[in-house]
Amino acid sequence: MKLKIAIAAVVMTLGTAALAGPGCGLGHGKQVMSCGEGTVWDAQSQSCVPLTTS
Secondary structure, rough: OHHHHHHHHHHHHHHHHHHHHHHOOOOOOOOOOOOOEEEEEEOOOOOOEEEEOO
């Protein structure tokens, strides 16, 4: 009886982890940032800055 309970607990734990795995914080790609017209993304300041042309 104890063995059946232990096996059921392991199966439920691994099943939950397998389902949650793809949605966890690990392995996420970078998000795409879009800025308004006339601005571009500046990685250093982590914000949209006016587009300057020289």
